Amino acid sequence: VYHLRMPDPADGNGTGDIAPVSTLPWATPWRLILVGRGLGPIVESTLVTSLARPSIVEKTDWIRPGRVAWSWWSDQDSPQDHDKLKKFIDLAAEMKWEYTLIDANWTIMKHGTIDDLITYAKRRNVGVLLWYNSGGPHNIVSERPRGMMYFPSIRQQELKRLAEWGVKGVKVDFFQSDKQNIIGLYHEICRDAAEAKIMVNFHGCTIPRGWQRTYPHLMTMEAVRGEECYIFDAEYPDRAPAYNTILSFTRNAIGSMDHTPVAFTDNRYPHRTTYGHELALTVVFESGWLHFADSVESYRSLPRAVKDYLKEVPVAWDQTQFIAGYPGRDVVIARRKGDAWYVGGINGVATETTVHVPLSFLPAGKFKMVRITDGRSDREFRSDNETVTADQTVTIPMRPFGGFVLRFYHGWF
Structure with a gap:
């Protein structure tokens, strides 16, 4: 059973009414629960924004992330x-x-x-x-x-x-x-x-x-x-x-x-x-x-x-894809901007772990992969690059509390 709780009276320095009011006709915002087969749909979902009201801004050329x-x-x-x-x-x-x-x-x-x-x-x-x-x-x-x-x-x-x-x-x-x-x-x-x-x-x-x-x-x-x-x-x-x-x-x-x-x-x-x-x-x-x-x-x-x-x-x-992970343990996520893909992974536990990243999210063809991981200590980097294709899997060991990034793009071969 889920209950809706009103704000605490002391919130906002004690200003504002606790109970909301509205004029008729009254339409409330959506309340939602995200449910999926596995964790991917949770990470990849855009349901929260999809249920919101459409944009009030007609020309958006001034809006730049x-x-x-x-x-x-x-x-x-x-x-x-x-x-x-x-x-x-x-x-x-x-x-x-x-x-x-x-x-x-x-x-x-x-x-x-x-x-x-x-x-x-x-x-x-x-x-x-x-x-x-x-x-x-x-x-x-x-x-x-x-x-x-x-x-x-x-x-x-x-x-x-x-x-x-x-x-x-x-x-x-x-x-x-x-x-x-x-x-x-x-x-x-x-x-x-x-x-x-x-x-x-x-x-x-x-x-x-x-x-x-x-x-x-x-x-x-x-x-x-x-x-x-x-x-x-x-x-x-x-x-x-x-x-x-x-x-x-x-x-x-x-x-x-x-x-x-x-x-x-x-x-x-x-x-x-x-x-x-x-x-x-x-x-x-x-x-x-x-x-x-x-x-x-x-x-x-x-x-x-x-x-x-x-x-x-x-x-x-332009696109987000969950690769692997579990809350509190680790997470690996791939994201695409145009033709370039990026992958980030982090380890949340105090022991070394190894992750396997299938490259099936890549389109056909050869990609240059830049890999940046932890180096010999927690406060060093190691980087390298190689040519990869979508049928490969990249295996990466992560230090305790460690992480890595991968960048894929069409380049010289």
């Missing part, structure tokens, strides 16, 4: 420092990433202004995304800018201003409630952002509910304990390897997930995942904006094969 250089994880004070942020713009340009995110408190800027950064990013062909506090009375978080996304007239004016500046998107944070008033706020932000042609990322938010179909400029949502927890939670490193294998079958199965992965260096609480595990999250997880969490120095120091991979890996996919 992409990779994002993000400074906050490696340096929480960096969004207030023009010179530090400039380095992340340079990183994005070097890595051919489409965007950089300027996180909380960018309104308190030293060594320059936000206008200077936007101008510089335009010269380097890097799109700028800006962070906003969603509050409003529903949270007491003091990070700025605050109050710009809650009140309709102010929000509309602010989004118009961002469009005039050339800003590409916003990250709106700290919703802290699933009461009807806050669910309505999500929709209002998406509608106003569509009018201004500004893309959106929700953080500190509810789970995906298919809204990416209705609002295709909603690029991703958090609703997950991502790599920020290496800063806040001492227990997270021990839980993360198995937890990451669970997410493909649960949270990420219902919509894009802003996990902010692929951090190779340690934050306050050190990783137990290997370098190969972290790299594989580019494929194992799906997000319309993929925020790379680590520092400029970390990405610049990577081996050439890994940097080349990170310059090419897509974030918007």
Whole structure:
């Protein structure tokens, strides 16, 4: 028996009614249970978005998924420092990433202004995304800018201003409630952002509910304990390897997930995942904006094969295929963009394991396969390439808490 539970009265700083209300005629959203023969249909399903209302956006040429250089994880004070942020713009340009995110408190800027950064990013062909506090009375978080996304007239004016500046998107944070008033706020932000042609990322938010179909400029949502927890939670490193294998079958199965992965260096609480595990999250997880969490120095120091991979890996996919795995143990997923296929696999347990990847998802013909795995230690890479065909099976040993990526494309032979 499943029961629907109303929000807690204290949610949203005590604001908003617990019970929803509506005018007649009243139509409720879909409630669904995904059931399949095996785990593949769960991972591959698009049912959540398929049941949502059709898109309200007619022309979508301004909506562009992409990779994002993000400074906050490696340096929480960096969004207030023009010179530090400039380095992340340079990183994005070097890595051919489409965007950089300027996180909380960018309104308190030293060594320059936000206008200077936007101008510089335009010269380097890097799109700028800006962070906003969603509050409003529903949270007491003091990070700025605050109050710009809650009140309709102010929000509309602010989004118009961002469009005039050339800003590409916003990250709106700290919703802290699933009461009807806050669910309505999500929709209002998406509608106003569509009018201004500004893309959106929700953080500190509810789970995906298919809204990416209705609002295709909603690029991703958090609703997950991502790599920020290496800063806040001492227990997270021990839980993360198995937890990451669970997410493909649960949270990420219902919509894009802003996990902010692929951090190779340690934050306050050190990783137990290997370098190969972290790299594989580019494929194992799906997000319309993929925020790379680590520092400029970390990405610049990577081996050439890994940097080349990170310059090419897509974030918007044409096809997804579950290969193998079980929640809490391991997972291997293949995804296609155009003619190129990518495979990511991660090990969630503390013992070595071997996975077998049948290449039957490939079309006929010869493909160049680039393979990047863990090296001789948890914090080393190994890479090689070979020519393969669809009738082959690739066997890959994974280190404890390890991982790998494969890239297939037509190339020289």
